[in-house]
Amino acid sequence: MTEIDKELLDILACPIGKADLKLEGDFLVCTRCGARYPIKDGIPVLLIDEAVLPEGVSSVEELECWKEREKGN
Numbered sequence: 001m002t003e004i005d006k007e008l009l010d011i012l013a014c015p016i017g018k019a020d021l022k023l024e025g026d027f028l029v030c031t032r033c034g035a036r037y038p039i040k041d042g043i044p045v046l047l048i049d050e051a052v053l054p055e056g057v058s059s060v061e062e063l064e065c066w067k068e069r070e071k072g073n
């Protein structure tokens with residue numbers, strides 16, 4: 001079971017839309033868009049390319065965070 005420092009978790013955010021993340025097994029999961037980011041050797045890999053998309057989502061453009069980001073631009 002991977003453990004992530006709580007303070008670290010507090011400052012980490014989804015790289016797509018800057019939403020909060022929660023720890024789920026060996027992944028950090030975005031609380032807004034549901035994208036899952038792997039934790040490798042205790043280090044969260046917060047890269048869009050490494051994200052595991054939620055079920056039913058085939059591209060990052062469909063994610064809630066992506067839409068939020070597009071709105072902001």
Ligand SMILES: [Zn+2]
Pocket residue numbers: 014015016017018019030031032033034035065
């Ligand atoms: Zn997100």
